[in-house]
Amino acid sequence: MTQNRRAKRAIRARMAQTGEKYTEARRSLLRSERSAGGGTPPGVALAMPDDPLAWFTDQAHNAILLAEDEARMLGRATVEPEHLLLALARSGNAQRLLAERGGIDGRAIHGAVVRAGGFGDELAGGALPRSPASEAALRDAVAEAAARGIPSPSTEHLLLAVAAHASVSSVLAELGVADVRATVDAAHPVARPPLGAAAVELRARRRARGVRTPPRPGPMPPLFERFTVEAHRAVAAAVRRARVLDEPYVELGHLLHGLLEPGGGVVAGVCGRHGWQLGPAVASEPEEERHRRATGIFTAAARRIVAEGALEVAGRLRHRELGTGHLLLAILERPDDSAEELVGSLPRELAVEVARALPGDERA
Secondary structure (H helix, E strand, O other): OHHHHHHHHHHHHHHHHHOOOHHHHHHHHHHHHHHHHOOOOOOOOOOOOOOHHHHOOHHHHHHHHHHHHHHHHOOOOOEOHHHHHHHHOOOHHHHHHHHHOOOOOHHHHHHHHHHHHOOOOOOOOOOOOEOHHHHHHHHHHHHHHHHOOOOOOOHHHHHHHHOOOHHHHHHHHHOOOOOHHHHHHHHOOOOOOOOOHHHHHHHHHHHHOOOOOOOOOOOOOOOOOOEOHHHHHHHHHHHHHHHHOOOOEEOHHHHHHHHHOOOOOHHHHHHHHHOOOOOHHHHOOOOOOOOOOOOOEEOHHHHHHHHHHHHHHHHHHOOOOEOHHHHHHHHHHOOOHHHHHHHHHOOOHHHHHHHHHOOOOOOO
């Protein structure tokens, strides 16, 4: 309570000096305190847990996980603040803020990031480490939320934190978003007093006792810009098939069906030339679409194929774009239970013929 009274007195003093309204004076004080103290609210000592992800909402946690995929798709060995920005532009509060108030989406941000740094040459699977700048952004997001009286930061707080980094602010400025704080405040005005030191430290001690497991269900892989239009369609068809079958998660079997649908792509072209088709029993679907259980979220195996497996195949072949053929070869290399029977029904020559056809023209 003492901390809150001090904060209110400081705000009122600034109001008297500047003529600002309460919210404007509070925002100005928070800005000056962040620039002076690295983002920490006055009197609040953030004792971060060993795993900073323990602080975040599921929405923000998923975005942080998604940033690894964004870095990997750009050929980077570490997750940087601009990759966090890309992930934030895919879904959640930050995505809506950027789209509705800034008029920009993930594709626009991806283009700006590529123009600034291009593609790297790394081909990394598995978890990617976060750079010191990204780790600092996570800590700053916790401070941003605490300054607004929020114990668990979400994507809008992470957006505020990454926007303080030069690589992100330059991308946003190029796309016409000069004041991220004003953008966030317009949609999420500060309505609570800052969390006091005791409250923040108590939460830190509780969070430090254990490492949080990833959210379940986890994030759905975005349709990365490196994928061809036809590969995008195949992934979308997999999601649609899972919904038609009323399956809760998108599995590799659904993705295989999406790849083998007629209508374009290297895989469809190879199958068409050889007259290869799915058997009617395998290809049949319910007549009516249902959505009671479907989530559109990918299983871990399907997520890995879309986010890593296809990239690994393309990397071995030195291809920049990821097409339907790369997705198919990745599945054939690592089928799961949902795809094993379907893989067994396919001609053995399919993998060889698709590999020969790559990179190919997906539109042919």
